[in-house]
Amino acid sequence: MKRQVRWFTLTLTASLALGACAPAEQHTAKQISTEHAEHETHGAGDQLEKTSAKTIAPAFLKETDESIQTIYLAVAKHQDLLEKMPCYCGCGETAGHTSNYDCFIADQTAAGETTWTTHGITCGTCLDIAAQSIVAYQQGTPIKKIRQDIDAAYAPTGVAPTKTPAL
Numbered sequence: 058m059k060r061q062v063r064w065f066t067l068t069l070t071a072s073l074a075l076g077a078c079a080p081a082e083q084h085t086a087k088q089i090s091t092e093h094a095e096h097e098t099h100g101a102g103d104q105l106e107k108t109s110a111k112t113i114a115p116a117f118l119k120e121t122d123e124s125i126q127t128i129y130l131a132v133a134k135h136q137d138l139l140e141k142m143p144c145y146c147g148c149g150e151t152a153g154h155t156s157n158y159d160c161f162i163a164d165q166t167a168a169g170e171t172t173w174t175t176h177g178i179t180c181g182t183c184l185d186i187a188a189q190s191i192v193a194y195q196q197g198t199p200i201k202k203i204r205q206d207i208d209a210a211y212a213p214t215g216v217a218p219t220k221t222p223a224l
Contacts, residue, residue, distance in 0.1 A: 139190060148176065
């Protein structure tokens with residue numbers, strides 16, 4: 058289990074370092090605001106794909122970087138965590154999202170059927186928040202502290218966060 062967690066953390070850390078989703082501390086408020094402006098039409102072009110289980114990646118991920126695939130599959134395993142994390146890409150206003158989880162998964166049934174969304178594929182903010190949250194959680198950081206860190210990193214951008222319920 059420790060080896061699996063280390064691999065996951067290493068994969069996500071490598072993803073962050075390679076720029077697939079650069080760490081928040083490397084983003085300036087201006088960069089994130091610019092990214093937000095580029096994503097003002099979130100929701101309108103997002104595609105959905107249903108799979109029979111959360112462990113089965115949607116076909117639209119086949120053409121993406123392995124780090125994005127890893128993040129998507131990790132999101133499916135961390136629903137409770139990511140439903141408590143806001144997203145700061147503007148998707149709360151443009152796509153009606155209520156948390157970072159919504160950037161990757163539109164619906165997940167008790168039976169495991171998962172409806173994935175393409176929303177998070179090209180959005181560094183969405184990917185970054187998910188990766189940072191999952192890695193911190195796996196390192197034992199309390200959810201409330203993770204939320205505080207995400208808010209502290211992204212609030213200065215001026216982009217409205219999703220209306221994620223307070224902890």
